[in-house]
Amino acid sequence: MKLRAIELKNVRRFVEPVRINGIEDGVNLLGAPNESGKSTVFDALNALFLIPHRSTANAVKQLKPHAGGAPEVTVELDTPDGRFVVSKRWLARREARVARAGTLIAQADEAEAWIARLLGDNGAGPAGLLWVRQGSARLDGGTTSEQQAALEARRDLLALVAGEVQAMTGGQRMDQLLARCREELAAYVTPTRRPRSGGPWADAQAVVAHLDQEQQRLADSVAALQQALSERRRLRQERDELQAPEAEAERASRLKQARTQLEAAQKHAAEVRAAEQRLQTETLAAASAHETLAALRRALAEQRTAKARADAARQALDAAQTGLRDSEHHFAVAVEAYQQADAARQTAEEQRRRIQAQQAALAGAARCKELGERLDQARAARQAVEEASAAASLGPTDRDMERLQTLATALRTARALRDSTATRIELHYAAGQQGRVMQDGVALEQDSAHLIHASTRLRLGDLGELWVHPGAGAGELADVEQARTRLSQALDALGLDSLDAAKRAHQAAQLAEHRRREASARLDALAPGGIAALEQEREQSLAAMPAGSNDDAAERPFMSMDEAEAAFRTAQTAADAATARREAARERRDQARTAQTQAQVRLEGAEERVANAAVALQPFTDTDEAALVRGAAEADCRRQTAEAHCAHCKAQAPDLDMAQAALTRAQSIQDSARNRASEIAQALATLDERIAANAGESVEERLQETQEQLQLARRRLHGIEREVAVLQRLETALEQARRNAREQYFEPVARELRPLMHLLWPDAVLNWTDASLLPRSLERNRQEESFDILSGGTQEQIALLVRLAFARLSANGGRHAPVILDDALVFTDDDRIERMFDALHRHANDLQIIVLSCRQRAFRNLGGKVLQIEAAG
Incomplete structure (x- = not known):
C-alpha cells in the first residue's frame, strides 16, 4: 500500500479537521517545529492500522483531545486493487469504514478484517519494523509484544526469500558432529583454547x-x-709474568728516574716565580710614573678649556639679554592689535544674532500657520476613523465567519455521509410507461439516481404502491439535522438569516475596516503623537513668537543673513590672525627669557669649571713636567730588563706537570703489579x-x-x-560451514543493505544473530566491533539502513508498505546525514518514504515532496 492523504479530527491538538495531501511515491518530508503535531500524525496512523475501533486502550485514550470528542482518522491509500479510503472513529459512535470510489465496501468488523489482510498474515504490519517512532530508532526497542511482532515480521520476510533455517544450516547431523568434535577437544583444552590442567x-x-x-x-x-x-x-x-725478576727491576728503575726529574723541575720553578715577582714590581712602578705625567697634562688641558668656555658664555648672555628686550616690545604691539580685532568680532557677532532673531520670528509665524492646517486635517481624519470603526463593528468578525464556515462544512459533510449510505433507486421505464412511478405526486425521472433517506411511498400506477424502508441511515439523518440546527443557531445569534447574508455583512465590515485603517494611517501621518500633542505644539509655537508679532507684521532685517555671516567671518578671521600673531609674539618672548636663563646657567657652570681646574693643578705646583718625563723613561727601561730575564727563565724551565705525571704513572705501575699479584x-x-x-x-x-x-x-x-590442531581445524571447518549456510540465509537482506552501508563505511560488513535476526557486530578496518558499543549515532544509522533493506525485501515479496520515520536521525552529524539522505533517495525508487522532523534546517537538503498540515476543506 502507499498513502496519498491523511485526515485527523478530534486527535489531541487537532480538534478541527486537518489534512495532509499530495503524498507521493519516493521521499516525502513533513518538517515543522516541536509541538506542531508530527508525532500525533504518526500515532494516529499506528492506531488506524493496528488498534480496533471498539478498543478503549490507553493508546486510544491518549489520542482524545483535552476539549473532548471522539478521535477520527481517515487515510486515502493505493493498493494493487485501486484507491481506497479507510477511516476509524473510537470511543463515541465507534466505527470503521472502507470505501472505494465513494462506495462503502466494508464497515465495522469487516473493515477490520480488510485492514488485517492489507497488513499481512502476522497482523504486526509495518509497525516497529518500517515505522520508526520518535526516540525509537533502535531495532530492539519497544515493549516485549512489539519486539516479538517485529521479529515475526523479519522472520516472515527472510523465510519468504530464503526458506527454512534448518535446511540452510546443515541440520542435526552437523550439530552432532560439531558437539563430538568439541567434546574430544575439551579433553585437551579449556574453552579459551588453553591447555586443560591435568589433561x-x-x-x-x-x-x-x-x-x-x-x-x-x-x-x-x-x-x-x-x-x-x-x-x-x-x-x-x-x-x-708479573713476578718475573726482570719485570720487577724495570718497574723499580722507572720509579727512581721519575723522582729525580720531578725534584729538578721543582727547583727551576722556584727561580721562575722569583723572576715573575720582580717583573710585576717594575711594571707597577712604570705604570705609576706614566699615570702621574698623564694627570698633570690633563689638568693643564682642562684649565685652558674651562677659561675658553667661560668667555663664550659671557658673550652668549649679552646676546640673550638684547633679544629679550626686542621680543617684549613685539609682544606689546601684538596684544594691542588683538584687542582691536576682538572688539570688531564681537560687534559683528551681535549684529548676526539680531538678524537670526528676526528670521526666527518669521519662521515661527509660518510654523504656526502650517500646524493650524495640519490640526484641521487631523480632526477630519479622526472623525473618519470613528465613523469607519462604527461601520466595521456591525458585521460578523473573522472568528464568527470561521465558525460559520466550519458549521457549513460540517453540514455538507453530514449530507455527504447521509447520501453515501442512502438507498439509491434508478428507473428504466418500458416503452410508453414513462412517468408512471410517482413520489409525493411528482413523477420520477428515468435514468437518474434518486436517494431515499427515510421510509418513502412510491405509487406505481395501476400496480399499486411500493414502500421503501432503508435499513440504516437514521444516524446520518440526525447528524444532518443537528448540523443544520447548529448553523441556524449560529446565524440567529449574529442576527443573520443565511450564510450569504453573513458573507455580505462580513465583506461590508471588512471594507469599513479598510477605510478605518486608511483614515487611521492619515491621522498617524498628520499627528504621530495624537491631536492633543499637535495642539500643544501649535500653542508652544505661538508662545515662542515675540509679543505682537505675526507673519504679516514681523520686523524685516536690514541686511540678509548671508551678508551678516560674511561680515562675521571676516571679523572672526581678522581676530584669529591677531590671536595667532599675539601667541607667536608671546612664544618668542618666552623663548628669549628661556635663552637668557640658559646663558646665565652656562656662564655659572663655566666659571665653576675654571675653579675646579685650578684646584686640580695645586698638587703639581712644585713639579716639573720634564722631570716626570725622564722618570717615566727610566722606569720603562727597568721593566724591560726584568721582562727579558723572566722570559729566559721560563724558556729554560722543564715541564713540572709532565714530571709529576711521570712519577704518578711509575708509582701506579708498581702498586698495580703488587695488587694484581x-x-x-x-x-x-x-x-x-x-x-x-x-x-x-x-x-x-x-x-x-x-x-x-x-x-x-x-x-x-x-x-x-x-591431534589438537586437527580437532581445532575440524571445529573451524564445521563452524565455517554453518556460517556459510547462515550467510546464505541472511544474504537477501545483506544484498539490499550492502550498497547502503558502503555509502557511510566503505568495505564494512554487518554480522547477524540467528535468534533475533538483528545485527550483532560491525566489521570495518579489519576490526570487529560489537553493536552495543557503537556510538548512538552509528547505531541509529545502521538501524535505519536495516529498516530500508527490510522495506525493499517486503516490496520484492509483494508486500508494499510505506516507511515512516519520526525524527529518526537525532544523533547523526552533518556529514553522515547528507549520506543518509542519499541512502533514502536510493531506496525511494520503488518505495514510499515519509520523514517527520522538527529539524527543519538540517532536513532542508533532504529533497523530495514537501508536505504540510493544513485545515481540511
Missing part, C-alpha cells in the same frame, strides 16, 4: 618444560667447569675449590642422559599438539 596436553608440556630446565642447568654446569679450567690457566700465566692468588684458590667440586658430580654424563629423555618427551608433545 594430556598440559602434562606433556610440563614434562618437556622440566627436562628442558634440567638440560639447561646441567649445560650451564658443564660450561662453568670448562670456563673455570680455562680461567685458571690464564691466571697462572699472568702471575708468572695478590688478586690472582685469591682467584686461583677459589677456582681450585670450584673445579674440585664439579669434577665429582659427573655433570657431563648426566647432561647426555637428560638430552635423550627430552627428545622422547618432545616427540610425544608434538603428537598431542598435532
Whole structure:
C-alpha cells in the first residue's frame, strides 16, 4: 500500500479537521517545529492500522483531545486493487469504514478484517519494523509484544526469500558432529583454547618444560667447569709474568728516574716565580710614573678649556639679554592689535544674532500657520476613523465567519455521509410507461439516481404502491439535522438569516475596516503623537513668537543673513590672525627669557669649571713636567730588563706537570703489579675449590642422559599438539560451514543493505544473530566491533539502513508498505546525514518514504515532496 492523504479530527491538538495531501511515491518530508503535531500524525496512523475501533486502550485514550470528542482518522491509500479510503472513529459512535470510489465496501468488523489482510498474515504490519517512532530508532526497542511482532515480521520476510533455517544450516547431523568434535577437544583444552590442567596436553608440556630446565642447568654446569679450567690457566700465566725478576727491576728503575726529574723541575720553578715577582714590581712602578705625567697634562688641558668656555658664555648672555628686550616690545604691539580685532568680532557677532532673531520670528509665524492646517486635517481624519470603526463593528468578525464556515462544512459533510449510505433507486421505464412511478405526486425521472433517506411511498400506477424502508441511515439523518440546527443557531445569534447574508455583512465590515485603517494611517501621518500633542505644539509655537508679532507684521532685517555671516567671518578671521600673531609674539618672548636663563646657567657652570681646574693643578705646583718625563723613561727601561730575564727563565724551565705525571704513572705501575699479584692468588684458590667440586658430580654424563629423555618427551608433545590442531581445524571447518549456510540465509537482506552501508563505511560488513535476526557486530578496518558499543549515532544509522533493506525485501515479496520515520536521525552529524539522505533517495525508487522532523534546517537538503498540515476543506 502507499498513502496519498491523511485526515485527523478530534486527535489531541487537532480538534478541527486537518489534512495532509499530495503524498507521493519516493521521499516525502513533513518538517515543522516541536509541538506542531508530527508525532500525533504518526500515532494516529499506528492506531488506524493496528488498534480496533471498539478498543478503549490507553493508546486510544491518549489520542482524545483535552476539549473532548471522539478521535477520527481517515487515510486515502493505493493498493494493487485501486484507491481506497479507510477511516476509524473510537470511543463515541465507534466505527470503521472502507470505501472505494465513494462506495462503502466494508464497515465495522469487516473493515477490520480488510485492514488485517492489507497488513499481512502476522497482523504486526509495518509497525516497529518500517515505522520508526520518535526516540525509537533502535531495532530492539519497544515493549516485549512489539519486539516479538517485529521479529515475526523479519522472520516472515527472510523465510519468504530464503526458506527454512534448518535446511540452510546443515541440520542435526552437523550439530552432532560439531558437539563430538568439541567434546574430544575439551579433553585437551579449556574453552579459551588453553591447555586443560591435568589433561594430556598440559602434562606433556610440563614434562618437556622440566627436562628442558634440567638440560639447561646441567649445560650451564658443564660450561662453568670448562670456563673455570680455562680461567685458571690464564691466571697462572699472568702471575708468572708479573713476578718475573726482570719485570720487577724495570718497574723499580722507572720509579727512581721519575723522582729525580720531578725534584729538578721543582727547583727551576722556584727561580721562575722569583723572576715573575720582580717583573710585576717594575711594571707597577712604570705604570705609576706614566699615570702621574698623564694627570698633570690633563689638568693643564682642562684649565685652558674651562677659561675658553667661560668667555663664550659671557658673550652668549649679552646676546640673550638684547633679544629679550626686542621680543617684549613685539609682544606689546601684538596684544594691542588683538584687542582691536576682538572688539570688531564681537560687534559683528551681535549684529548676526539680531538678524537670526528676526528670521526666527518669521519662521515661527509660518510654523504656526502650517500646524493650524495640519490640526484641521487631523480632526477630519479622526472623525473618519470613528465613523469607519462604527461601520466595521456591525458585521460578523473573522472568528464568527470561521465558525460559520466550519458549521457549513460540517453540514455538507453530514449530507455527504447521509447520501453515501442512502438507498439509491434508478428507473428504466418500458416503452410508453414513462412517468408512471410517482413520489409525493411528482413523477420520477428515468435514468437518474434518486436517494431515499427515510421510509418513502412510491405509487406505481395501476400496480399499486411500493414502500421503501432503508435499513440504516437514521444516524446520518440526525447528524444532518443537528448540523443544520447548529448553523441556524449560529446565524440567529449574529442576527443573520443565511450564510450569504453573513458573507455580505462580513465583506461590508471588512471594507469599513479598510477605510478605518486608511483614515487611521492619515491621522498617524498628520499627528504621530495624537491631536492633543499637535495642539500643544501649535500653542508652544505661538508662545515662542515675540509679543505682537505675526507673519504679516514681523520686523524685516536690514541686511540678509548671508551678508551678516560674511561680515562675521571676516571679523572672526581678522581676530584669529591677531590671536595667532599675539601667541607667536608671546612664544618668542618666552623663548628669549628661556635663552637668557640658559646663558646665565652656562656662564655659572663655566666659571665653576675654571675653579675646579685650578684646584686640580695645586698638587703639581712644585713639579716639573720634564722631570716626570725622564722618570717615566727610566722606569720603562727597568721593566724591560726584568721582562727579558723572566722570559729566559721560563724558556729554560722543564715541564713540572709532565714530571709529576711521570712519577704518578711509575708509582701506579708498581702498586698495580703488587695488587694484581695478590688478586690472582685469591682467584686461583677459589677456582681450585670450584673445579674440585664439579669434577665429582659427573655433570657431563648426566647432561647426555637428560638430552635423550627430552627428545622422547618432545616427540610425544608434538603428537598431542598435532591431534589438537586437527580437532581445532575440524571445529573451524564445521563452524565455517554453518556460517556459510547462515550467510546464505541472511544474504537477501545483506544484498539490499550492502550498497547502503558502503555509502557511510566503505568495505564494512554487518554480522547477524540467528535468534533475533538483528545485527550483532560491525566489521570495518579489519576490526570487529560489537553493536552495543557503537556510538548512538552509528547505531541509529545502521538501524535505519536495516529498516530500508527490510522495506525493499517486503516490496520484492509483494508486500508494499510505506516507511515512516519520526525524527529518526537525532544523533547523526552533518556529514553522515547528507549520506543518509542519499541512502533514502536510493531506496525511494520503488518505495514510499515519509520523514517527520522538527529539524527543519538540517532536513532542508533532504529533497523530495514537501508536505504540510493544513485545515481540511
